[in-house]
Amino acid sequence: MSRRFDCSDSFERARGLHEAVSAVRRGELVVLPTDTVYGVGADAFSPEAVARLLEAKGRGRQMPSPVLVGTPADLDALADGLPQRARDLMDAFWPGGLTLVARHQPSLEWDLGETNGTVAVRMPAHPVALDLLAETGPLAVSSANLTGHPSPQDNDAAQGMLGEQVAVYLDAGPTPASVPSSIVDITGTAPVLLRAGAISADRLRKVVPDLEER
Numbered sequence: 001m002s003r004r005f006d007c008s009d010s011f012e013r014a015r016g017l018h019e020a021v022s023a024v025r026r027g028e029l030v031v032l033p034t035d036t037v038y039g040v041g042a043d044a045f046s047p048e049a050v051a052r053l054l055e056a057k058g059r060g061r062q063m064p065s066p067v068l069v070g071t072p073a074d075l076d077a078l079a080d081g082l083p084q085r086a087r088d089l090m091d092a093f094w095p096g097g098l099t100l101v102a103r104h105q106p107s108l109e110w111d112l113g114e115t116n117g118t119v120a121v122r123m124p125a126h127p128v129a130l131d132l133l134a135e136t137g138p139l140a141v142s143s144a145n146l147t148g149h150p151s152p153q154d155n156d157a158a159q160g161m162l163g164e165q166v167a168v169y170l171d172a173g174p175t176p177a178s179v180p181s182s183i184v185d186i187t188g189t190a191p192v193l194l195r196a197g198a199i200s201a202d203r204l205r206k207v208v209p210d211l212e213e214r
Contacts, residue, residue, distance in 0.1 A: 004155065004169040007033075007128050013170075017128075020168040021135045028167035029053055031144045031158045032132055034068070034124040036097055036177050036198055037151040038158045040166060041068065041132075041139040047111035050140045054113065056165040058147045064113025065140040066099055066120035070133030075121050078138060080105045085208045086186045092207045095125035097177070097198025101185040112140055122181055128172045143180070153178050184211070 005016025020030040027049040030041050040056065042049035044067050053065060069075060072090045076082065079102035086100055104119040112119065121138075124130065133139060143151040144158035144166075152158040155171035182197035184204065193201055193213045205211050 002159070002164050002166055002169060004159070004171055007170055007172040013128070016168065016170050017131055017135065020132055020170055023167040024049075024136045024139065026167075027052070029056060029162075029165060030132075030168045030170065031155065031162065031166050032129050032141070032170045033126050033155075033172040033175055034129050034141075035095070035126045035175065036124070036180050037153055037175055038144040038155060039068070039129075039141040040144040040158070040162060041141040043136070044112065044138045044140040045108075045110050050110070050112055052165075053140055053142065056162055057142060057145070059142070061113040063147075064115045064120075065142045066122060067112070067138050068129065068133060068141040069121055069123050069138050070130055072123060074123075074138055075100070075102070078102075078104055078108065078119055078121060083186060085191055088207050089184065089186070089191075089204070090123075093199055093204075094123040095130070096123075097125075097179070097181040098122065098204075099181045099183045099195075101183060101187060101194065103187050118185075118187060120183065126172070126175075128170055132170070151178070151180060184208075 007013040042053040099122040182199040183195040185192040
């Protein structure tokens with residue numbers, strides 16, 4: 001049975017985080033708030049848990065899950081050969097609504113879906129998400145909706161779509177924004193904006209003037 005915790009109450013928040021960490025370690029799913037929309041998360045290093053996440057969303061392996069991290073330093077452990085422009089973007093926009101697509105470390109034993117050797121990583125600007133990530137480490141997190149449905153800005157919407165497939169719901173009220181993160185690919189010779197979102201192309205170009213748009 002799913003459990004839901006009101007993170008506006010300090011005692012409930014502490015209990016909820018404890019239960020969410022335990023659920024992640026058991027390979028179960030959790031719903032968490034971010035600074036964009038609510039996400040559904042799983043242990044990024046458990047192929048079974050990630051497969052459960054994709055199945056819950058009705059999503060195929062051709063749409064792999066992004067990864068949320070709790071600190072910028074976590075990206076170095078996940079990504080291979082980060083260029084300086086990636087670090088400049090992290091300094092400017094993390095934590096926040098920017099996802100970076102990088103080459104993942106070849107030594108990593110994980111299966112996020114058909115990633116073609118890359119990983120999409122973001123550090124969210126939400127205290128509940130960051131507290132959870134501090135305990136679990138990197139999480140595979142996708143928007144907490146059924147594929148093809150609107151991304152949820154509140155826990156009710158997420159729970160209405162995902163129901164009992166999720167072990168723990170962390171309810172922190174409505175999220176600050178309904179716009180998804182911007183996605184920038186940093187694997188090539190020039191950064192490429194794959195998805196316009198929370199951070200505009202103009203703001204990104206102030207940091208990486210050679211930004212291309214797909």
